[in-house]
Amino acid sequence: MAESHCTTLSIAIPGRANDLTDMVFGGLTAIEVASTKPRMLWVCLCECGRRSVVSAGNLASGHSTSCGCRRPALVSRSRRRHGLTHTSIYTKWVNMRNRCDNPGNDSYALYGGRGICVCDEWDRSFEAFLRDMGKCPEGMTLERIDSNGDYTPINCTWVSPQDQANNRRNNRRFEWRGRRLTLRQICTEVSVNYELARRRLKRRWPLSEALFHPKGKRRCADGRATSIT
Numbered sequence: 001m002a003e004s005h006c007t008t009l010s011i012a013i014p015g016r017a018n019d020l021t022d023m024v025f026g027g028l029t030a031i032e033v034a035s036t037k038p039r040m041l042w043v044c045l046c047e048c049g050r051r052s053v054v055s056a057g058n059l060a061s062g063h064s065t066s067c068g069c070r071r072p073a074l075v076s077r078s079r080r081r082h083g084l085t086h087t088s089i090y091t092k093w094v095n096m097r098n099r100c101d102n103p104g105n106d107s108y109a110l111y112g113g114r115g116i117c118v119c120d121e122w123d124r125s126f127e128a129f130l131r132d133m134g135k136c137p138e139g140m141t142l143e144r145i146d147s148n149g150d151y152t153p154i155n156c157t158w159v160s161p162q163d164q165a166n167n168r169r170n171n172r173r174f175e176w177r178g179r180r181l182t183l184r185q186i187c188t189e190v191s192v193n194y195e196l197a198r199r200r201l202k203r204r205w206p207l208s209e210a211l212f213h214p215k216g217k218r219r220c221a222d223g224r225a226t227s228i229t
Contacts, residue, residue, distance in 0.1 A: 020059060025060075027048070028044040028047075028059065029045045031051075039115060039148070042055075046067035053112065054115060063123075064120075065120075068097075068101035089135060093129050096122075096151055097123060099112065100116055100118050122152075140159060142156060174207055183198060205219070
């Protein structure tokens with residue numbers, strides 16, 4: 001991955017370090033704390049009248065300066081320059097920003113609603129995103145390395161849809177041979193049918209039996225296998 005070119009604007013926060021109430025950051029005014037875990041999030045009033053939830057770090061760094069209302073003109077100019085509007089990587093860039101900036105987006109609660117933001121340079125410029133990430137390999141999707149972190153050059157990579165599914169925050173993980181893996185990862189490693197193992201776990205089978213109990217054999221109470229006649 002290319003070296004990060006994203007830049008931030010350092011803003012000193014005077015007085016009480018954690019109290020941003022009524023402080024102005026570009027077009028945003030901090031109103032009240034929205035959450036303190038996993039990080040400090042603030043409800044902000046934008047100059048356009050809309051409210052948004054923004055992390056304290058993104059306010060202080062200058063990554064977030066509006067609810068997203070300042071960006072349409074920038075996007076319009078970007079479309080005229082690069083000629084890639086109808087490509088898959090451009091669609092990924094648009095979707096990334098919508099998840100973080102648009103409260104009407106179906107996934108907003110999992111991204112912008114949690115304070116996840118797009119770094120300022122990527123938010124302003126598709127060309128900057130393309131420069132840092134390069135063209136998307138066929139069949140790959142955009143993934144944040146730290147699922148609680150923002151979309152920045154150092155926190156993003158291209159992964160397969162299966163790897164992205166394995167990295168979801170709500171995935172159940174199992175201790176397996178000294179590692180914590182998802183069921184799908186374990187099934188792939190030991191060449192076991194994932195759906196069969198998943199159904200067995202749902203019936204509260206131990207992991208080892210869910211993976212290796214012979215298919216077509218009845219499971220006894222003591223875990224032994226008997227033929228089905």
